[in-house]
Amino acid sequence: MRHGTAQNASHDGWTVCLTFDFDALSVWLASFPPATPAKLSRGEYGARVGLPRVLDLLAAYRLPATFFVPGHTAESYPEAVAAILAAGHEIAHHSYSHRDPSTLNVDEERREIERGMAALERLSGQPPVGYRSPSWDHSNATLSLLVEYGFAYDSSLFADDFYPYHPRLGDRVGPDIPLQPGAEAPLWEFPVDYALDDWPHFTFNFNPLRVGLSAPSKVCEIWTAEFDYMVVHAPTGVLTLTMHPQVIGRGHRLTLLAQFIEHALAHGGGRFARLGDVARELSAHNLAMEQQ
Ligand SMILES: [Zn+2]
Structure with a gap:
């Protein structure tokens, strides 16, 4: 079952959203302890x-992210x-400490949301409208907390690929x-996928499940094939790529990102956009449809 797929488009062509999780030290402190100097x-x-x-x-391609x-x-x-911020990009919420929300109680989750929001607001002067879980997972309380704190979108879940959707509150399901x-929650989900994330492809971490170190040609093949599929089969779709400055910033990987951008630009008929702008457009579009 796919909820509302066809109408969840507010733009005539394809959209690519380049997203970067600027984790810096936090990912090593919270997600891969002990956080040694290396x-x-x-x-x-x-x-x-x-x-x-x-x-x-x-900046060289004049693209928003x-x-x-x-x-x-x-x-x-x-x-x-x-x-x-000075370059005109969107800043969105990614927790305070990079702890996995599914391991926290509700009070701890609230503290993560409030402290993270305050830190971003001090720099940008406004509350972030988007959220991405640091573990790409939610607790049973996360979604209702995001609604309560007024987020316009989340980008942590997997139930679609090219069309943003409304994730559900209060599903009942078990073995x-x-x-x-x-x-349906009144916020947009921009779905993610591990194949569209630079971290599992590239980050070596002394773990058989975290081999990483892929050739950029392999990742370029996957990302461009996903784009090519979208422009044919979901021509008004939104492709969300997830990258990390500490991963994609290596020279050979940055060349891959440039190749992907060139591939999309050469196709034409679409745009690169910030997630917050797409969420705003989708809500305005749906409101206009409802009022017709
Ligand atoms: Zn992260």
């Missing part, structure tokens, strides 16, 4: 080398976040309970 230096690379290169590439920034990163590297769908 691990932290991998995060620091993202702030001192990867991010400036990504910003230069986006969305950066998901943990509050911990915003407070550790305020100048870097100011540079993202012995067939799905009883809950109500």
